Amino acid sequence: MDLDAQIADLQQNAPDDGVTANAITTIAPTLKAIASQLKHKQYYVLQTLEQGWMMTTLSNRTQPTTQKNIVYAYPTLQDAATSQATVKDPQVMALPVPVVQILFQLLAMEPINSLIFFETPGQIGQGVEIRRQDMQSLIQAQLQQTQQTSAIPPDMA
Numbered sequence: 225m226d227l228d229a230q231i232a233d234l235q236q237n238a239p240d241d242g243v244t245a246n247a248i249t250t251i252a253p254t255l256k257a258i259a260s261q262l263k264h265k266q267y268y269v270l271q272t273l274e275q276g277w278m279m280t281t282l283s284n285r286t287q288p289t290t291q292k293n294i295v296y297a298y299p300t301l302q303d304a305a306t307s308q309a310t311v312k313d314p315q316v317m318a319l320p321v322p323v324v325q326i327l328f329q330l331l332a333m334e335p336i337n338s339l340i341f342f343e344t345p346g347q348i349g350q351g352v353e354i355r356r357q358d359m360q361s362l363i364q365a366q367l368q369q370t371q372q373t374s375a376i377p378p379d380m381a
Contacts, residue, residue, distance in 0.1 A: 230324035259323045263343045267297035268304035268318040292337040300345045
């Protein structure tokens with residue numbers, strides 16, 4: 225599914241609260257820009273049987289009290305299946321998730337600091353980190369730009 229279709233799917237499945245679908249429309253350019261920099265249209269995310277995403281807490285080697293919570297996104301089912309979490313826990317499964325949905329979820333999942341996208345199958349030693357803070361800053365800038373654009377009267381010449 226291409227990125228535009230993923231955004232449309234996200235909008236169609238948004239709660240009917242009169243807010244979420246509009247918010248998705250507003251931040252769609254930012255979601256699409258980030259997603260287009262990644263190599264895959266979908267990734268495999270480790271999930272529990274209750275469909276909760278598996279979070280990993282990493283500690284800084286030199287400062288053990290400094291921690292961050294991350295979610296890994298794997299390019300193939302095989303890569304996800306060979307991760308430590310699936311080997312240790314038979315209650316964990318890897319499911320494909322569209323990249324736009326993964327990025328959108330990052331905004332809603334408060335305890336998560338970053339997503340790590342592994343781009344090359346078979347090489348899960350290095351990945352691309354998308355930090356929640358960076359993504360929120362980009363979206364904030366997008367929202368401010370949208371507000372400034374809509375604040376200009378249409379009959380101004």
